[in-house]
Amino acid sequence: MKVSVITFPGSNCDKDIGTILEKEYSAQVQFVWHKEQIPDKVDLVVLPGGFSFGDYLRCGAMAKYSEAMKSVYEHAKRGGMILGICNGFQILTESGLLPGALLHNRSLKYICKDVTLLPNLTNKLSKNIAQKELIIPIAHGEGAFFAESETLERIENEGQVVFRYASNPNGSLNDIAGICDTTGKIIGMMPHPERAINPYTSHLDGRVIFDAIFANM
Amino acid sequence: MFIIKINITLKDSVLDPQGQTVLRTLHDQGKENITDVRVGKYIEVKVKTEDQSIAEKHAKELCESILVNQVIETFRYSVEKL
Numbered sequence: 001m002k003v004s005v006i007t008f009p010g011s012n013c014d015k016d017i018g019t020i021l022e023k024e025y026s027a028q029v030q031f032v033w034h035k036e037q038i039p040d041k042v043d044l045v046v047l048p049g050g051f052s053f054g055d056y057l058r059c060g061a062m063a064k065y066s067e068a069m070k071s072v073y074e075h076a077k078r079g080g081m082i083l084g085i086c087n088g089f090q091i092l093t094e095s096g097l098l099p100g101a102l103l104h105n106r107s108l109k110y111i112c113k114d115v116t117l118l119p120n121l122t123n124k125l126s127k128n129i130a131q132k133e134l135i136i137p138i139a140h141g142e143g144a145f146f147a148e149s150e151t152l153e154r155i156e157n158e159g160q161v162v163f164r165y166a167s168n169p170n171g172s173l174n175d176i177a178g179i180c181d182t183t184g185k186i187i188g189m190m191p192h193p194e195r196a197i198n199p200y201t202s203h204l205d206g207r208v209i210f211d212a213i214f215a216n217m
Numbered sequence: 218m219f220i221i222k223i224n225i226t227l228k229d230s231v232l233d234p235q236g237q238t239v240l241r242t243l244h245d246q247g248k249e250n251i252t253d254v255r256v257g258k259y260i261e262v263k264v265k266t267e268d269q270s271i272a273e274k275h276a277k278e279l280c281e282s283i284l285v286n287q288v289i290e291t292f293r294y295s296v297e298k299l
Contacts, residue, residue: 057283058286062283065283100288101286101289103231103289106234146288147288148288171232
């Protein structure tokens, strides 16, 4: 598996996800600076967590215009797989690759804790997950998923919700923690599966998430 | 030279927790006749041109492309000669 991990100024989870993909999935990982383009033939593009461009204006607002993202849009047109985690999810919604937007948490607080995720059995990525609950950390200030009611209805009807929160931490509509496009190739989620795969960090359910996503590659 | 003055607010359909927090504080102060508070953004952009239509064009394009996320926000702006 050839992977491009985009590093924006302010990204801080790029090395985490890159290391996990190298060590656990034997991936060939290339870190791509935001001013560069991704190579033509990659299997997966990762938009990592962090605070791209300082989260100024809105999270992900500046990143969507970067040189790297121009090549990511071409990758998306080719049907390539894109995984956006946390700030990566915000960039995917800002750029229109995924519907909706991520608002300030209802509490206005930055929330950093383990949460329980429920796989959505009508979603093509998560329907094969045998575990009923997954423990995955979240760490965000702007993670409340929002979409207008018509869009939300479409997302639900198309089975695009990948995970829901068992106990809604941030005010996300319909308890949404992660969504994908209708093909299941473009995935965005606020929780950090890359932080739940190493025994040193106690929880290991991140592997279940990566396995489910990569099964659709 | 022109200055574009842009006001950005969350759409009515989007809950504004900042505004709600300010509203609660105002009610705590006894200002019960205040019924709603919406917190938004104000942005000033200067454009070096003598042609107002170019400044107007910039204003619309900037708002629609980067300054505003129309999924959650609405905007209005004015263009003034400096």
